Amino acid sequence: MRKLIAIVICLLLVFAGGRVANAQTGNLTPEILQQQEELANMAFDATNRGDFATAETYWTQILEKFPENPAVWSNRGNARVSQNKLEAALEDYQKAIELAPNVTDPYLNRGAALEGLGRWEEAIADYNHVLEMDPKDAMAYNNRGNAEAGLGKWDIAIADYKKSNEIAPNFAFARANYALALYQTGETTQALREMKNIVRKYPKFADMRAALTAAYWVTGEQGEAESNWVAAYGLDRRYKDINWVKNTRRWPPTMVMALEKFLKLQ
Structure with missing residues (x-):
């Protein structure tokens, strides 16, 4: 599996209000429009269940009637990314961008897919374009930080994570990424302080519970490490899979x- 971005946390499911109807409805009957709306609802339900293959099928059916709707192309791209069909997703995002060049979501989504392929510079270019359109897009700053981290440019990534958090103080993953990047650069005291503050605000945030486990363990604070691990593992068992942590969640090497x-030692 190539580098699939977890933070699926960062892919946007809808834009343009999340509806599939557009100006292309002149020759469509109310029955057809209702059918497409129902397909969209089923696609979102399938996504919520984690059944991305079914969601992709529904979006494809909608595209048969609404091939000029950029939101549908972007949503099918998201379903494909969630199945690690990254190249196919890029084609969908490209189509969405052609149809709606001034909408930010397809660029953000395409950037995440490019990250999944390790195409960091291209991803950064997409995030830069988003920030040209909207200089206060917290997601774009966070995602650009992720791509910069992929290039090993930790100091630049830290600046972007910090900017993301300034714009959206409740964007927990931007704060988490900031703390992890600080740890990577040797700022362990500040990183630990950030992790503890995040957990204090979000006690069920598995990512930071697992990070505290690791940070405490290497400093010999075994009791604190074990306590946080019980919480982390209870919330999200994927953190026991070091390959997932490294290649999907993409924690820093340190x-x-x-x-x-x-x-x-477990």
Whole structure:
């Protein structure tokens, strides 16, 4: 599996109000419009269940009637990304961009897919374009930080994570990424302080519980490490899979090694 961005956390499901109807409705009957709306609802339901293959099928059916609707192309791209069909998703996002060049969502989504393929510079270009259109897009700053981290440009990534958090103080993953990047650059004291503050505000945030586990373990605070691990594992068992942490969640190398030391003794 190539690098699929977890933070699926970062892909936007809809834009343009989330509806499938557009100006292309002149020759369509109310029955057909209702049918397409029902298909869209079923696609979202399938997505919520994690059944992305079914969601993709529904979006494809909608495109047969609404081939000029950029939101549908973008949503099918999201369904494809969630199945790791990254190249196919790029084609969908490209079509959405052609149809709606001034809408930010397809660029954000395409950037995430490009990250999944390790095409960091191209992803950064998409995020830069989003920020040209909307300089206060917190997601674009966070995602650009992710791509910069992929290039090992940690100091630049830290600046973008910090900017994202300034724009959207409740964007928990931007704060988490900031803390992890600080740890990678050796700012362990500040990183630990950030992690604890995040957990204080979001006690069920598995990512930071797992990060605290790793950070405490390497400093010999075994009790704190074990306590946070019980919480992390209870919330999200994927953190026991070091490959998932490294390649999907994409923690920084130093943080990955710290967690791996803990897991080896479990």
